[in-house]
Amino acid sequence: EAQVTQNPRYLITVTGKKLTVTCSQNMNHEYMSWYRQDPGLGLRQIYYSMNVEVTDKGDVPEGYKVSRKEKRNFPLILESPSPNQTSLYFCASQFILPGLAGNEQFFGPGTRLTVL
């Protein structure tokens, strides 16, 4: 089954304790992205990657890191989480061809993070 998986689905942690949220897709998509969803704000992009070893900042990258060492995986790293990073996080992927702009994204099930 074609899918985007995220782990963990739920996480409660404390301020300053490093954490990683994993994302994996099995559709051979070049493009992957991380979003955070906050009430009334829709989804805001944190980081994205056009392909292996190619990553770039989105709208709200502060406090986050990513890496893209393999095509299928795109982990989100919070080096020192803070309470304002409490949110619902989504990973997404899509094909670049035939045209990046016109292709729909496939989303993971989400990770609900609470930072105390």
Next chain:
Amino acid sequence: AQSVAQPEDQVNVAEGNPLTVKCTYSVSGNPYLFWYVQYPNRGLQFLLKYITGDNLVKGSYGFEAEFNKSQTSFHLKKPSALVSDSALYFCAVRFKAAGNKLTFGGGTRVLVKP
């Protein structure tokens, strides 16, 4: 900068009645427009998109949307709503000229009552 507005936080409709979820965008040029739906405890699912061509786009689960360039709108519609359509709906826009960035609206919660 491109932006997307969904003016209604919530839409209530009786089952069997028409459903409309509004979306307007602001940007110059030719947009790519998308609708996604989010069911409770699930990720977003793609419903439909407008790329070019016919202004009326048909998508999954009986939904359709009409692209109106003069009004910069892309409203989502369903002729006869089902209770199972109750969910959170997001409009999104993308522009090649803006680096292919996908910008989402704030979301509209749809509640279909039996």
